[in-house]
Amino acid sequence: MKVCLDPGHGGPDPGAMFRALREADIVLDMALACLSRLQLWHCVALTRTSDVYVPLADRVQIANWWGADLFVSIHTNADPDPDKLGMPEAKGEEIWIHPESPIARNMAEAIKDHVDSFFMDHHFRGIKETTSLYVLKHTTMPAILVEVGFIDNINEHQAFSNPVFRRRIGVQLAQGILLYDKGKQGAV
Ligand SMILES: [Zn+2]
Numbered sequence: 001m002k003v004c005l006d007p008g009h010g011g012p013d014p015g016a017m018f019r020a021l022r023e024a025d026i027v028l029d030m031a032l033a034c035l036s037r038l039q040l041w042h043c044v045a046l047t048r049t050s051d052v053y054v055p056l057a058d059r060v061q062i063a064n065w066w067g068a069d070l071f072v073s074i075h076t077n078a079d080p081d082p083d084k085l086g087m088p089e090a091k092g093e094e095i096w097i098h099p100e101s102p103i104a105r106n107m108a109e110a111i112k113d114h115v116d117s118f119f120m121d122h123h124f125r126g127i128k129e130t131t132s133l134y135v136l137k138h139t140t141m142p143a144i145l146v147e148v149g150f151i152d153n154i155n156e157h158q159a160f161s162n163p164v165f166r167r168r169i170g171v172q173l174a175q176g177i178l179l180y181d182k183g184k185q186g187a188v
Contacts, residue, residue: 033170
C-alpha cells in the first residue's frame with residue numbers, strides 16, 4: 001500500500017498557535033514518527049519533511065501523481081473562544097472525511113480507536129463530514145484529516161509540548177493505519 005502523510009501548514013504558515021507551540025511543528029513530528037513505523041510495511045511519502053510551506057494544491061498533486069492508496073492529513077485543532085466559567089474548554093480528537101467517500105469512512109472507522117487513544121480520558125469528538133476541506137475534496141484516493149487534539153487546551157497543550165508524546169501519537173496513527181490495512185485484506 002502507498003500511504004501519503006500530510007503534516008499540515010509549515011514555513012511562514014504556522015497553523016494554530018498557543019504559547020510557544022506551533023501546529024506546524026507538532027504535526028511534522030507526528031508525521032515523521034508515523035513514517036518510521038509505517039515504512040516497515042508500506043511505501044510512505046510525506047507532503048513535507050521539514051518546516052517549509054507547501055500549498056494545498058501541491059500536497060494534493062503529490063498524492064495524486066504518486067498514485068497513493070491512502071491520504072492522511074494531520075492537524076491540531078484550536079478553540080478561539082475564550083474559556084468561560086461553566087463552559088469547558090474544547091478537547092479531544094476528531095476525524096474529517098468527504099461525504100462521497102465510503103472508503104474514507106471505513107478507514108476512519110477502522111482507525112478511530114487508535115485516534116481516540118491519543119488522549120485516553122478525553123472524549124473522541126467523532127467522524128465528521130465536510131465538503132469544504134481542500135485536501136479531502138481534491139485527492140483521488142480515500143483521504144482523511146485527523147485533528148489530533150486542541151493546541152489551546154491546557155492538558156493537550158502540555159502533552160503536545162513533549163516530543164516523546166508527539167512521537168507516540170505518530171506511532172499510534174501508524175498502528176491504526178496498519179489495522180485498517182489488515183481489515184481490508186481480511187475482507188477480500
Ligand atoms: Zn491545521
